[in-house]
Amino acid sequence: MVSNSRRFNVIFAAAVLFLILIFKIEKTNPDISSLQEEVNETAMHQETASLGALNYQVFKVVISEAPAFLAAYLDNGAEILSKNHKLHWPLASITKLMTALVIRESLDLGQSVKIDEAAILEEGAAGGFSAGEVFSVSDLLKAMLAVSSNDIAAALSGAYLQIKNISLIEAMNQKAETLQMNNTRFVDATGLSVLNQSTAEDLIKLMRYLFESRPEILGITRQKEVEITELNSKIKRELRNINKFAGDPDFIGGKTGFTDEANGNLISLFDPPNSPRLVFIAVFGAEDRFAETEKIYNAIK
Incomplete structure (x- = not known):
């Protein structure tokens, strides 16, 4: 009985520690959906800038005559x-x-x-x-x-x-x-x-x-x-x-x-x-x- 009780206490303590760890990770990282919005917005700006640069480069070639x-x-x-x-x-x-x-x-x-x-x-x-x-x-x-x-x-x-x-x-x-x-x-x-x-x-x-x-x-x-x-x-x-x-x-x-x-x-x-x-x-x-x-x-x- 003592052996089973100790085993239960160890498992319970491990579970509590795991939950605490998960909670801390959630608190220290941004919301996934917010992060995704940020990534999408950044990607959109980068794509626009790249297209603008591409258009300018093409334009320069076209008018070089x-x-x-x-x-x-x-x-x-x-x-x-x-x-x-x-x-x-x-x-x-x-x-x-x-x-x-x-x-x-x-x-x-x-x-x-x-x-x-x-x-x-x-x-x-x-x-x-x-x-x-x-x-x-x-x-x-x-x-x-x-x-x-x-x-x-x-x-x-x-x-x-x-x-x-x-x-x-x-x-x-x-x-x-x-x-x-x-x-x-x-x-x-x-x-x-x-x-x-x-x-x-x-x-x-x-x-x-x-x-x-x-x-x-x-x-x-x-x-x-x-x-x-x-x-x-x-x-x-x-x-x-x-x-x-x-x-x-x-x-x-x-x-x-x-x-x-x-x-x-x-x-x-x-x-x-x-x-x-x-x-x-x-x-x-x-x-x-x-x-x-x-x-x-x-x-x-």
């Missing part, structure tokens, strides 16, 4: 995405935005301009113009911006010199200086020369001024088609905008540019549907300027 680009808010120039945005680059026909600005602020829109032989000899034949045709300044601006006609840019340059007795190029550089586009230089009105150069940082200043002070210029650039009238014959002509974004509801305006030296350039102003701020995008040297711009815009809107 463009040697330089800038995406920034128009109002204050705050950078969103960029690559070599301080790089000096040949402007090509983006030059025509400054050409249009100086002409718009200096000449009467109703002024008639005759296209001379020298203008027709400029490289390119966009718009199909002929020597001797006469158009209003207003219609010439439409043609120059929509189809990027070098003939028209040259004709306007000649008309400006004749009317104002000052070189249009000089006036364009003076306007750039006024806008504090300190890294910008113009040597012709067409953009054909590789010496027409600027930076993405400078071009956002031009775009801001156009939006705030001369929105009618951007208005031309976003139209799918423009109509012009030859004043002697009264024949109307429709010209289709070469900018693929023209007519897009998000697109406020912009300008294309291409030369062999510059490759594909494009500056654009967008109004993202769920944002109160306008976004400026400049792409320089791209094989496909529209595709590169669209990738950047889709990544940030």
